[in-house]
Amino acid sequence: MTTAEHTDHKIFYGWWVVVTAGIGSFMSYGPIIAFTFGVFIKPLSEEFGWSRTDISLGFSLSLFMLSGMAPIVGRLVDRFGARKVIIPSVFVFGSGVTSLAFLSASLWHFYAVYVLLGIVSVGAATLPYLTVVSQWFDKQRRLALESVYEVLE
Numbered sequence: 001m002t003t004a005e006h007t008d009h010k011i012f013y014g015w016w017v018v019v020t021a022g023i024g025s026f027m028s029y030g031p032i033i034a035f036t037f038g039v040f041i042k043p044l045s046e047e048f049g050w051s052r053t054d055i056s057l058g059f060s061l062s063l064f065m066l067s068g069m070a071p072i073v074g075r076l077v078d079r080f081g082a083r084k085v086i087i088p089s090v091f092v093f094g095s096g097v098t099s100l101a102f103l104s105a106s107l108w109h110f111y112a113v114y115v116l117l118g119i120v121s122v123g124a125a126t127l128p129y130l131t132v133v134s135q136w137f138d139k140q141r142r143l144a145l146e147s148v149y150e151v152l153e
Contacts, residue, residue, distance in 0.1 A: 025148055089124040
């Protein structure tokens with residue numbers, strides 16, 4: 001077999017980056033916290049005796065922190081690289097979500113966890129992942145970025 005006849009059909013490594021970014025985006029704030037929050041309002045209210053307003057304030061604080069941290073995380077990704085932002089953010093975000101299983105009846109504990117989730121969630125969400133995907137692609141960048149967003153729809 002000559003060199004012209006032999007073709008190597010390995011998948012471009014950038015597509016593995018897209019798959020990883022999709023999985024990371026699927027395990028971020030939006031799908032885990034935002035899309036499921038309404039399901040937990042009634043059980044939290046019944047378990048701890050908190051009002052729906054009190055519980056919703058925790059979610060609002062989280063979103064406020066998330067929106068405030070987006071520009072800061074963007075700068076951190078530009079300065080230090082996405083990996084150095086994603087890894088600690090995913091670890092702290094996962095720890096924060098896990099700590100929800102150990103909530104006390106104190107409302108400040110709930111607020112503290114949700115504020116923490118809002119602060120670190122930007123580093124574990126699509127912003128750093130899309131930066132990495134953009135760096136891997138030139139010709140098919142649009143398709144690659146859309147593929148990451150398809151996971152969230």
